[in-house]
Amino acid sequence: MQIFMLKRNLRLQDSAPFFHAMKSVRRHGNVLPLYIHEPEMIRQPDVSRQHQAFIRETLDDLVSEIETLGGQLLELVGDAISVLERIHASKPITRICTHRETTQNSQFERDNQVRQWCLAHGVELVEFEQNGIARGRQQPLTFPEYFSQSVNLTLKDPTGTNLSERFEKPQMPSCSLQDIPNAQGVDKPLRQTGGRREGVRALNHFFTLQNLNQYPFKLSSPNTGWDGCSRMSTYLAYGVVSDREVFRAVDRVVTEGHQRLNSDQFQTLQDRARFYLDRLTWRRQYIQAFENDPSLETQCMLRQFNGVREAEFDQALFDAWKSGRTGYPYIDAAMRCLHETGWINMRLRATVVSFATMNLWLPTVKVAQYLATEFLDYDPAIHHVIHQVVAGTSTFDGLMVYDPIKQGLDHDADGTFIRRYIPELADCAGPEVHHLQTVSGHKNVHSKTIVRPYPEPVVDHRETAMKAKRRVRNLQKGLADSGTRQIGLL
Ligand SMILES: Cc1cc2nc3c(=O)[nH]c(=O)nc-3n(C[C@H](O)[C@H](O)[C@H](O)COP(=O)(O)OP(=O)(O)OC[C@H]3O[C@@H](n4cnc5c(N)ncnc54)[C@H](O)[C@@H]3O)c2cc1C
Known part of the structure; x- marks a missing residue:
C-alpha cells in the first residue's frame, strides 16, 4: 500500500x-x-x-x-x-x-x-x-525558465474521474475532532476561509484584465489592498493552490489581453503582469534563501546582530506594539487589523516590522515569531527571510526605516483605515488623525465613556530611526556597536 x-x-x-x-x-x-x-x-x-x-x-x-x-x-x-x-x-x-x-x-x-x-x-x-526550489547540489532554474516551464505543463486535475479501484480503504477510523489538540490563541473572525473551493474562487476572482491592470495602484494602501491584492498567499502557503496555477492564471489574462486590447493597452497589461510576477519571483528567492540557510528562523543572517537587540529588549514596548497601543495610529491600526483579520498588505507589514525592529529596537526573531501567529499566510521560508531584510540583519541590499507618520499620510491620507480600527480616535476628523499632537482634547472624548484613552507615542520616531540606522549600518560594516553612546551626536 x-x-x-x-x-x-x-x-x-x-x-x-x-x-x-x-x-x-x-x-x-x-x-x-x-x-x-x-x-x-x-x-x-x-x-x-x-x-x-x-x-x-x-x-x-x-x-x-x-x-x-x-x-x-x-x-x-x-x-x-x-x-x-x-x-x-x-x-x-x-x-x-x-x-x-x-x-x-x-x-x-x-x-x-x-x-x-x-x-x-x-x-x-x-x-x-x-515552487522550483533546489535542494543540496541541485541548481535552481532562473525564474523566467521556471515560469515558462510551468505554463507549458499540462496540470493534472483528477476531478471527475472514478479512482475508487486505486484507493486503499483505511484499516482504521479517522480521529474525531475532539482528539485533536487546539493550537494557541483564538480564531480570527474576519480571516480568509480555507479550502480548495475558496482558493479557486479567489484565483478566478482576482485574475481578470481589470484587476491585474489596477494591481500596482492598489497594493500599497490598506484601504485598497484588501480587494486590490490577489490574496493568494494563504492558499499558496498551505499548498491549496500551486504556484504553477497562479502563473497560468496570469498567463491566461495576458493571452486574453492579447486578443482584446490594442497594442498600447497590451503593452501596459504586460508591464502590470510583470509587476505582479516580480512578487512571485521574490517569493521563490526568499524560499530558496531559507532552504539554503534554515537557521534564519532563530539566527540573524549577519551573525554580528545576534544578541544585540536582545540585550536591550523592553517587554513594555513589545507589549505596546503587539496590542496596538504605541501611540502611532497607523502602526496601531495595522496591529489591530491583524488581530481581527490575520492579513495586512505587504507595505504595511514592512512598516510595522520596521517600527518594531528599528524604532523600538525589538529583536528580529522575537518580532517574526509573534507575527507568525498573526499572519494567516505565515510561510516560514518567506517570513523569516523578509524580517531579516527589513530589520537590516541580512545581506540583501537596501536599508530603509519606514516613517510611521509618512506611511500613514501616503497610504491612508484621510485616516479611514486608522479610525476603522482605533475607536479611541473616532473623533479625529480626516487627516488630523495623523497629527494627534495638534488636535486638542481628543483623548478625553472617549476616555470617560467606553474606550481607554489613546496613548502618547512610546518613542520619538525620528530620534529612534536615526539611532537605529546608525547602529545597523555600523553592525553591517562589522564595526563595534556603539549606538547608545552615539545618540547625542545624531
Ligand atoms: C515582514 C513581512 C513578512 C511577510 N511574511 C509573509 C509570510 O509569512 N507569508 C507570505 O506568503 N508572505 C509574506 N510576506 C510577503 C507579502 O506581504 C505577502 O505575501 C502578501 O502581502 C500577501 O498578500 P497577497 O497574496 O494579496 O499578495 P499579492 O500582493 O497579491 O502578491 C502575490 C503573491 O506574491 C507573493 N508575494 C507578494 N509580496 C511578496 C514579498 N514581498 N515577498 C515574497 N513573496 C511575496 C505572495 O505569494 C503573494 O500571494 C511578508 C512580507 C513582509 C514585509
Missing part, C-alpha cells in the same frame, strides 16, 4: 505525489491519503488557532473531494512515526509519496525522522520538489 502524505500541500490538483502514486498502483499498491495532526507541531509557538482552523476547512474540502473520486482521507492524531508504525502494522506500507517542503525547523526535523523511518523499514520515500 502507498501513502499519499498531505502536509503543506493540501490539494489533489497539480499534485505530483498524488498523480504518481495513483499512476503506479500496480507496482506499489493502492493509495491511502493521510493527514496527521501532530500535537508537537500544533503546539509550536509559531502555530496558532487561525492556522489550525484554516487547515480544518481545507481538510473538510479534501474529505469530500476524495470521496467524490471514490476514496477516503485518513486523519490520525499522533507523532508522524507512531502513526506510520500503526498503519504499517495494520497493512505494510511500500511507498510514501509527498512534497518536499522548505519549512520551519520543527517540521523539517519531523521530515528527517520520517526519512529515517522509511530507510529502516524498507519503505520508499518519494518527495517531489515544489
Whole structure:
C-alpha cells in the first residue's frame, strides 16, 4: 500500500505525489491519503488557532473531494512515526509519496525522522520538489525558465474521474475532532476561509484584465489592498493552490489581453503582469534563501546582530506594539487589523516590522515569531527571510526605516483605515488623525465613556530611526556597536 502524505500541500490538483502514486498502483499498491495532526507541531509557538482552523476547512474540502473520486482521507492524531508504525502494522506500507517542503525547523526535523523511518523499514520515500526550489547540489532554474516551464505543463486535475479501484480503504477510523489538540490563541473572525473551493474562487476572482491592470495602484494602501491584492498567499502557503496555477492564471489574462486590447493597452497589461510576477519571483528567492540557510528562523543572517537587540529588549514596548497601543495610529491600526483579520498588505507589514525592529529596537526573531501567529499566510521560508531584510540583519541590499507618520499620510491620507480600527480616535476628523499632537482634547472624548484613552507615542520616531540606522549600518560594516553612546551626536 502507498501513502499519499498531505502536509503543506493540501490539494489533489497539480499534485505530483498524488498523480504518481495513483499512476503506479500496480507496482506499489493502492493509495491511502493521510493527514496527521501532530500535537508537537500544533503546539509550536509559531502555530496558532487561525492556522489550525484554516487547515480544518481545507481538510473538510479534501474529505469530500476524495470521496467524490471514490476514496477516503485518513486523519490520525499522533507523532508522524507512531502513526506510520500503526498503519504499517495494520497493512505494510511500500511507498510514501509527498512534497518536499522548505519549512520551519520543527517540521523539517519531523521530515528527517520520517526519512529515517522509511530507510529502516524498507519503505520508499518519494518527495517531489515544489515552487522550483533546489535542494543540496541541485541548481535552481532562473525564474523566467521556471515560469515558462510551468505554463507549458499540462496540470493534472483528477476531478471527475472514478479512482475508487486505486484507493486503499483505511484499516482504521479517522480521529474525531475532539482528539485533536487546539493550537494557541483564538480564531480570527474576519480571516480568509480555507479550502480548495475558496482558493479557486479567489484565483478566478482576482485574475481578470481589470484587476491585474489596477494591481500596482492598489497594493500599497490598506484601504485598497484588501480587494486590490490577489490574496493568494494563504492558499499558496498551505499548498491549496500551486504556484504553477497562479502563473497560468496570469498567463491566461495576458493571452486574453492579447486578443482584446490594442497594442498600447497590451503593452501596459504586460508591464502590470510583470509587476505582479516580480512578487512571485521574490517569493521563490526568499524560499530558496531559507532552504539554503534554515537557521534564519532563530539566527540573524549577519551573525554580528545576534544578541544585540536582545540585550536591550523592553517587554513594555513589545507589549505596546503587539496590542496596538504605541501611540502611532497607523502602526496601531495595522496591529489591530491583524488581530481581527490575520492579513495586512505587504507595505504595511514592512512598516510595522520596521517600527518594531528599528524604532523600538525589538529583536528580529522575537518580532517574526509573534507575527507568525498573526499572519494567516505565515510561510516560514518567506517570513523569516523578509524580517531579516527589513530589520537590516541580512545581506540583501537596501536599508530603509519606514516613517510611521509618512506611511500613514501616503497610504491612508484621510485616516479611514486608522479610525476603522482605533475607536479611541473616532473623533479625529480626516487627516488630523495623523497629527494627534495638534488636535486638542481628543483623548478625553472617549476616555470617560467606553474606550481607554489613546496613548502618547512610546518613542520619538525620528530620534529612534536615526539611532537605529546608525547602529545597523555600523553592525553591517562589522564595526563595534556603539549606538547608545552615539545618540547625542545624531
Ligand atoms: C515582514 C513581512 C513578512 C511577510 N511574511 C509573509 C509570510 O509569512 N507569508 C507570505 O506568503 N508572505 C509574506 N510576506 C510577503 C507579502 O506581504 C505577502 O505575501 C502578501 O502581502 C500577501 O498578500 P497577497 O497574496 O494579496 O499578495 P499579492 O500582493 O497579491 O502578491 C502575490 C503573491 O506574491 C507573493 N508575494 C507578494 N509580496 C511578496 C514579498 N514581498 N515577498 C515574497 N513573496 C511575496 C505572495 O505569494 C503573494 O500571494 C511578508 C512580507 C513582509 C514585509
